[in-house]
Amino acid sequence: MSTNVTASQADTLDNSIWSVIREGLRGSTRDFTQGPIWVALVILAIPMILEMSMESIFAVVDIFFVGRLGADAVAIVGLTESVMALIYAVAFGLTIGATATVARRIGEKDDEGAAKTAAHVLYLGVIVSLIMSAIGIIFAPVILKLLGAEPHVIVEGAVFMRIMLGGNAVVVFIFLLNAIFRGAGDAAIAMRVLVLANVLNMILSPCFIFGVWFFPELGVTGAAVGTTIGRGCGVLFAAWNLFRPGGRIHVNRESWRLDPTLLWKLTRLSATGIFQLLVATASWTALMPLMAGFGN
Secondary structure, three states, X not given: OOOOOOHHHHHHHXXXXXXXXXXXXXXXOOOOOOOOHHHHHHHHHHHHHHHHHHHHHHHHHHHHHHHHHOHHHHHHHHHHHHHHHHHHHHHHHHHHHHHHHHHHHHHOOOHHHHHHHHHHHHHHHHHHHHHHHHHHHHHHHHHHHHOOOOHHHHHHHHHHHHHHHHOHXXXXXXXXXXXXXXXXXXXXHHHHHHHHHHHHHHHHHHHHHHOOXXXXXXXXXXXXXXXXXXXXXHHHHHHHHHHOOOOOOOOOHHHHXXXXXXXXXHHHHHHXXXXXXXXXXXXXXXXXXXXXXXXX
């Protein structure tokens, strides 16, 4: 009996479902324009599913620990998250233009174009996050009042909201950097970024909330500090992967040369997605004052 393995059989063995899942979790260097479509889908989908799951854990962790501080603390987190949902909507909307344009350039084998797109996506992120930070820092007490918070909740909650909204850049950039990697076909890095951010949040939030070890006891404000630091470290890890040579996408000095046409194109691509997501999210946020009327 012949022991020779045909090229087709070898490809089938190499693309077994478990090996493909492992490749998706480890990160793949294969060209997704070649080979079976289902392989590319699985390699990209597995880390993306885990990434989105990780993003949902931040608020759950904060509520878990803050719940020990009482109803007012939970109300502060809940009200702030309802506003953060609007920021998530804007950030996720921005990723539409980022992922689509980067993926197109990668598919065209235009590495320089992909890197230039990534740099301009980050330019857009800076502009948007600065605007939202200014609004959040200045109007935090007003926003809480509009959401129906009681006066004593506003006093403590304003600090928490200022940190979360003022530090929204870490949310925007973690979304945008991960969108760039997904567009480049490296969803595994995006997954690792969220895993790192979540692990740090799980460690730092209780430390800052309850004053564990040498950390100051900040109460509910500690949850905002821990979450922001955790996300910030995730952003730094993602940026390191984007700027280092050798990856699927590498941003260098030339990539930062401003191209207003490209910046406007990315804005237009993202605008409709942002509007759609804001409409859906704003309707939920608008319910908060009504629910606040029933008490903390």
